[in-house]
Amino acid sequence: MDPRYSGQDIVHCNVCETTETHMYCNICHIHLCKDCVEKHLSSKLSVHNVVSLKQFLATPKCVIHPTKQCDLHCEECDTPICTLCVSSKQHKHHDVVGIMDNYRNKQEFIKKDLEELEKTIFPKYQKAASDIPTQKKDMSEYLQILTTAVIEHGDIWHRTINAITERMQSEIDSMSSEYLAVVNEQETEINRKINEISKNLTDIRKLLSTGDICLVSRYISRNEEFKKMPPKLKVSIPYFQPQKISKEIILQQFGAVSPLIIRKELSYILPTGAMSYAPSRPLVDIPYIIRDFTTEYEYLYNVSCLNDKEVWTRGDKNVMKLYNLQGQLLRSVETKSGNYPRDITVKQGGGELVYIDYKERSLNLVSGTQIQPLITFQGWRPRGLCNTSSGDLLVIMNRDDDKQTKVVRYSGSTEKQQIQWDDRNQSLYSSGEIKCLTENRNLDVCVADHKANAVVVVRADGGFRFRYTGRSSSTKDSFCPYGITSDSQGRILSTDWERYNYRIHIIDQDGHFLRYIENCGLWRPMGLCVDSRDNLFVAERDTSKVKKIRYCT
Secondary structure, three states: OOOOHOOOOOOOOOOOOOEEOOEEEOOOOOOOOHHHHHHHHHHOOOOOOOEEEHHHHHHHHHOOOOOOOOOEEOOOEEEEEEEEHHHHOOOOOHHHHHHHHHHHHHHHHHHHHHHHHHHHHHHHHHHHHHHHHHHHHHHHHHHHHHHHHHHHHHOOOOOOOHHHHHHHHHHHHHHHHHHHHHHHHHHHHHHHHHHHHHHHHHHHHHHHOOHHHHHOOOOOOOHHHHHHHOOOOOOOOOOOOOOOOOHHHHHHHHOOOOOOOOOOOOOOOOOOOOOOOOOOOOEEEEEEEEEEEEOOOOOEEEEOOOOOOOEEEOOOOOEEEEOOOOOOOEEEEEEOOOOOOOEEEEEEOOOOOOOOOOOOOOEEEEEEEEEEEEEOOEEEEEEEEOOOOOOOEEEEEOOOOOOOEEEEEEOOOOOEEEEEEEOOOOEOOOOOOOOEEEEEOOOOOOEEEOOOEEEEEOOOOOOEEEEEOOOOOOOOOOOEEEEEEEEEOOEEEEOOHHHOOOOOEEEOOOOEEEEEEOOOOOOOOEEEEOOOOEEEEEEEEEEEEEEEEEEEE
């Protein structure tokens, strides 16, 4: 047992030598009772550091100088030391603090650790653990829906094959009936002729045996008649020529289940105010329209969410309009120049509207009732813009001669970045034409390049990631993107006018096709945006309608 903690001997005050000690001076290295502490502190011979005996006993002994208490802490070596260690070679010129100061600092640090563990980290782990059963249940239900869809599609194929088989059997039965009718008719005719020939043979023999000159003279031959045989049937035998069964072709025609892609991404618990963890939202089996309303434009081009209940719109007029989801007009803002806006977005946080004036080469901020020009471009014309999670604005623009296109990142009116060339110094984007862009959840910059028939995706630093040209890249011009947006799962959604199919492509953040949104009443969809719950808003050009679509859980 450590003798300092032994209860067998009572330690007496080194001053009065009679009273049990309660304190200790770390400078003078003596024990003190309560009565002698004041006298000791009033001594002007030296500076004193009196602590409780409990604190003194808890202070570690110096490893190098065993008779000394460690009343200091070397911050560079992060170890307790005594006063003799300070001047030693090992700790010379190191920063030292009092061991109690270090103790108090460490206590504060530990308290903050405890608070962070209790209030932030541990609840996040609990939330993550509680989410897993829901995720498993959601995935199980979704996979069951997927299984049902495959089985139902298989049943359709079975019914189709059975119908084809029955139709062919019916055709064969008709052939049999037709053949038997013709053959039976021929058989009847031949048997009739046989009977007539047999009778004629009998008559001739009888005539020859009679010797009757009159009868013989009246004889008329029928041999020419009988020489005309019934027409011979020439039958082209039908046959069944089955197509060779190819598993690949069947799979291609039947459809395919996209692969399950599971990635482990490094994740950190974000500080308060940062983007929170997005719950898993699998795609629904059949997307459907929740709500729609008609705007007061002849042609509608863009929609941008102010919040989950209100959306800004822009069309073929020099006015931008704010609607609620019941279709009520809440606010109208005319452009400063009288030109119609080329694109709109809502700024992060403040909810201010920003619009492009293509003819004026300007980016403009709507603040209250005022319109403030943010940026005026020289030699370039802006075509599309979007807000980013950091509050920056991304603007895609064409040079005046329409020979170059680039994306520029702005913080306020300050240019921060240009994105234009790939690592082979080739242009990332086609020149001219309509272009829209969005920022993905992983900060990728995604551009719907209509002229190039592609969605072009680059990293936040401008490095090329991938180019999506539609589900099947073998068909030229099979994908004609216009509007584009991204949801909380990192999925990219783009409208498509390919051959007037009027559908929306959904791809994952790595460019893999997931599914279409189609056959739900879409007509010439243009602009897209999603709200905080991943509901999709679609601006239809010709109907001037905004449609709210549920495409994920």
